[in-house]
Amino acid sequence: MPQVEPAISPGAWALSDSGISAATEHPLQITGATVVSSPERKAVQTTALMSGRDEDAVGVNPRFREVDRVERVHHGFRVARAAWIAGRLDERHEGWETPDAAARRFHEGLLAHRAEHLIVGTHGMVLVAWMAAQGLIVSGDEAVTFWEGLRFPDVIALKSVLLVPDH
Numbered sequence: 001m002p003q004v005e006p007a008i009s010p011g012a013w014a015l016s017d018s019g020i021s022a023a024t025e026h027p028l029q030i031t032g033a034t035v036v037s038s039p040e041r042k043a044v045q046t047t048a049l050m051s052g053r054d055e056d057a058v059g060v061n062p063r064f065r066e067v068d069r070v071e072r073v074h075h076g077f078r079v080a081r082a083a084w085i086a087g088r089l090d091e092r093h094e095g096w097e098t099p100d101a102a103a104r105r106f107h108e109g110l111l112a113h114r115a116e117h118l119i120v121g122t123h124g125m126v127l128v129a130w131m132a133a134q135g136l137i138v139s140g141d142e143a144v145t146f147w148e149g150l151r152f153p154d155v156i157a158l159k160s161v162l163l164v165p166d167h
Helices: 017-024 041-051 077-086 099-111 124-133 141-148
Strands: 034-037 118-121
Touching: 017 041, 034 041, 041 118, 077 124, 077 141, 099 118, 099 124, 124 141
Parallel strands: 034 118
Antiparallel strands: none
């Protein structure tokens, strides 16, 4: 979890003490792995702590950022996010990147980092959109259930994923 600072952008938030502790509980020290992250500070910090690297040794790729959206955190924000994940877009999602566009962007990020082992520090909504687009989880309500089960931080290990450009 981040240290919430309302005066600055959430992308600049650092991890809280509990966030640092949680990230160190999931070591991913894979020899020879390429390590990349969303540009958000908390994502870079989490990825560095989990991979046993210094923050400046973590590559940054903006394609791994969270879904682009216009959103104020309000009482129903999680319901709006769940609807987006399920593919049920409505007026709440005006100004939001579509699930297909987010998944395509994420996929292009993966293709940019050819490596035998790749550790990616990313965010739940964009990850779930990509996994559903790849058929790794079922779209709709099952994708929402998967997303709701993600913890901060969480590790999703994928083996033998074949990435094929869609052009």
